[in-house]
Each structure stands twice: as structure tokens, then as C-alpha cells.
Amino acid sequence: MQTQLLRANDPEAIKTAARILQDGGLVGMPTETVYGLAANALNGKAVARIFAAKGRPMDNPLIVHISEFDQIYPLVQSVPEAAGRLAERFWPGPLTIILPKSGIIPDEVSAGLPTVAVRFPSHPVARALITAAGLPLAAPSANLSGSPSPTTAEHVMNDLSGKIEAVLDGGACGVGVESTVVTLAADPPRLLRPGGVTLEQLREVLGNVALDPAVLHPLADGVRAASPGMKYKHYSPKANVIILDGSFEAYKTYVNSHAAPDVAALCYNGENTGLAVPAVCYGGERDCGEQARELFDALRKLDEMKAKTVYARCPEPKGVGLAVYNRLIRAAGFEVLRLE
Numbered sequence: 001m002q003t004q005l006l007r008a009n010d011p012e013a014i015k016t017a018a019r020i021l022q023d024g025g026l027v028g029m030p031t032e033t034v035y036g037l038a039a040n041a042l043n044g045k046a047v048a049r050i051f052a053a054k055g056r057p058m059d060n061p062l063i064v065h066i067s068e069f070d071q072i073y074p075l076v077q078s079v080p081e082a083a084g085r086l087a088e089r090f091w092p093g094p095l096t097i098i099l100p101k102s103g104i105i106p107d108e109v110s111a112g113l114p115t116v117a118v119r120f121p122s123h124p125v126a127r128a129l130i131t132a133a134g135l136p137l138a139a140p141s142a143n144l145s146g147s148p149s150p151t152t153a154e155h156v157m158n159d160l161s162g163k164i165e166a167v168l169d170g171g172a173c174g175v176g177v178e179s180t181v182v183t184l185a186a187d188p189p190r191l192l193r194p195g196g197v198t199l200e201q202l203r204e205v206l207g208n209v210a211l212d213p214a215v216l217h218p219l220a221d222g223v224r225a226a227s228p229g230m231k232y233k234h235y236s237p238k239a240n241v242i243i244l245d246g247s248f249e250a251y252k253t254y255v256n257s258h259a260a261p262d263v264a265a266l267c268y269n270g271e272n273t274g275l276a277v278p279a280v281c282y283g284g285e286r287d288c289g290e291q292a293r294e295l296f297d298a299l300r301k302l303d304e305m306k307a308k309t310v311y312a313r314c315p316e317p318k319g320v321g322l323a324v325y326n327r328l329i330r331a332a333g334f335e336v337l338r339l340e
């Protein structure tokens with residue numbers, strides 16, 4: 001199959017993409033977080049094609065995207081008052097809310113769980129596409145399963161060209177890491193995946209919010225993942241990533257004494273000049289928003305450099321930095337070395 005690359009600013013592009021979705025096809029679409037691979041969420045066969053194209057395990061459920069608040073009602077059993085308060089503050093935007101699902105959600109979407117994840121994205125192209133299709137859209141990140149999430153149309157083409165009908169190019173994503181996932185099907189509500197909406201902000205609206213242990217730690221053997229996506233090795237470049245936790249001075253000393261032909265560094269802006277190995281920067285040391293925006297592209301660049309070992313600076317797990325830390329420890333298979 002030939003994948004069409006559609007420019008979102010071409011007035012025909014949204015119509016073409018909407019028609020593909022109505023016909024059961026797959027479209028890569030920009031959102032404010034990362035690019036999604038969209039299909040009609042109410043068509044189990046179309047949704048099954050998403051799993052095939054990505055090589056995604058069938059037990060990992062998908063997020064359903066809407067473009068107006070009221071579209072949530074048919075998808076869930078009921079809309080609790082807490083969901084209304086979250087939506088009021090954070091929708092449209094990078095927050096996904098999990099609730100008990102209604103009967104119209106195909107099993108392919110929820111992967112057999114009794115719940116469904118719903119998100120109202122703020123990206124104008126995503127909203128226009130959902131509205132033009134007249135359908136809720138199931139969409140995981142538009143990468144091959146296991147590789148870093150895509151933040152440009154080019155990333156999507158690199159991973160999925162030939163496997164999907166079209167990619168809608170809307171430029172680079174503003175947030176850069178996937179949405180915050182919170183479940184209201186638990187008491188107290190629980191943060192399953194950190195993202196652009198922070199834990200601190202969720203607590204301002206909901207009061208008590210539990211932090212799922214899988215956000216910061218590997219799952220113990222035999223423990224069932226609350227969010228199945230959290231159990232997989234994720235966001236991994238081909239290189240072996242090791243996070244070095246400590247000052248830049250300690251990092252520099254460590255990296256330079258381990259310099260070798262296949263070694264590379266993942267550091268903050270401006271730090272590359274002091275290092276004896278090739279380096280990719282992923283934002284300013286104190287700017288976790290920039291780190292989030294640049295992390296996945298940086299991981300892909302390290303692959304292009306064919307690095308075998310990557311030493312990474314350790315993000316501070318606060319605010320949006322918690323999302324950056326969560327993605328990077330997965331890319332590193334939880335390997336964090338504390339430097340003196």
C-alpha cells in the first residue's frame with residue numbers, strides 16, 4: 001500500500017483523511033502530544049488493523065478521541081462529577097480519563113477491560129478530523145510498538161509508510177510526550193501515566209490522587225499492570241541507554257572516562273561541547289517542557305547515529321519532568337546509575 005502524505009493546511013486534506021477513516025482505513029494524525037494512528041473507534045475491524053500496523057500486543061487498550069465534550073456520553077456508563085471538573089479545567093488538552101465503558105466500545109479498543117480511555121485533544125487538526133469524520137477515533141501513538149513515539153509526520157512515515165492509508169502532516173507536536181492518563185474507575189483516582197497535565201494539577205482539582213507504582217518503578221514479577229502499556233519496554237532506541245544521576249561535572253567525568261567509538265551522550269543544551277563523545281541535546285537543564293518536546297526526537301537521532309551505548313542526563317521528576325523521567329527510565333530499561 002502507498003501511504004499518502006497529506007498537508008494539513010490543504011483544505012482538501014481533512015476531507016480526504018475523514019473519508020479514509022469512514023471507510024475503515026488508518027490515518028496518522030497530529031495531536032498536541034504526539035502523532036496518533038487513528039481509526040473509527042466503533043469499528044472493531046478497523047481498530048484491529050491498528051494493532052497489526054504497529055505490531056502492538058492485543059492486550060494493550062487504546063484511547064478514544066473526541067472533539068466535543070458531549071461525545072463522551074455514549075462511550076461510558078456514566079460521567080461522574082469528577083470527570084466534569086477535570087474536563088472543565090484540562091479539556092481540550094493532554095489529559096486522558098478512564099471510566100467504565102458502555103456497550104458500544106468494541107473489545108479491540110478496550111482489550112477486554114471493562115473500562116475505556118477518553119481524550120479530547122486540543123490540536124486544531126485532530127479536532128477538525130474527528131469532527132469531519134463524525135466519529136470517535138481510537139488512536140495510539142503512531143510509532144512501531146516499542147520505538148519512541150512520533151512527534152513529526154516524518155517520524156510516522158519512517159515507522160509506518162506502506163502500512164497505513166495516509167499521514168496528515170500538521171508540523172511538530174507542542175507537548176512532545178503522550179497525554180497524562182488518570183483513572184476514575186479507582187478510588188481514589190490514580191495517575192497511570194504522567195504527561196503534560198501534572199500530578200500537582202490533578203490534585204488541585206481532585207484532591208487525593210494516587211500515583212501508580214508503575215510510573216516510577218518496574219513492575220514486580222506477577223503484578224498485573226493497571227495500565228497495560230506500562231508493562232512493555234517502551235520508547236527504546238536500539239542503543240543501550242544508561243541514566244547517570246548526578247551533577248554535570250560528575251556526568252562529564254564519567255562519560256569522558258568511558259568514551260569509545262559506539263558511545264554517545266544524551267545531555268542538556270550547551271553541555272555537548274565539554275564531552276569527548278558525540279552528543280544529542282534534549283532541552284535546557286531547567287526547562288522540562290522543552291525536554292518533553294525534544295526527548296523522542298533525540299532518541300531517534302541517537303539511533304540514526306548508530307550509538308550502541310548512550311549515557312543520559314537524569315531529568316528531575318517534578319511537574320512535566322515526571323513524564324520525561326517516566327519515558328526515559330523505560331527507554332533505559334530502568335538502569336539508573338547514581339554518581340557520587
Ligand code: TXA
Binds near residue numbers: 037060140141
Ligand atoms: O497523547 C496520547 O495519549 C497519544 C495521542 C495519540 O493521543 N496516544 C497514546 O496512546 O499515547 P498509546 O496507545 O500509545 O497509549 C495509551 C496508554 C497505554 O499505556 C494504555 O495501556 C493505556 O493508555 N490505556 C488505554 N486504555 C486503558 C484502559 N481502559 N485502562 C488502563 N489503561 C489504558
Ligand code: MG
Binds near residue numbers: 140141149
Ligand atoms: Mg504508545
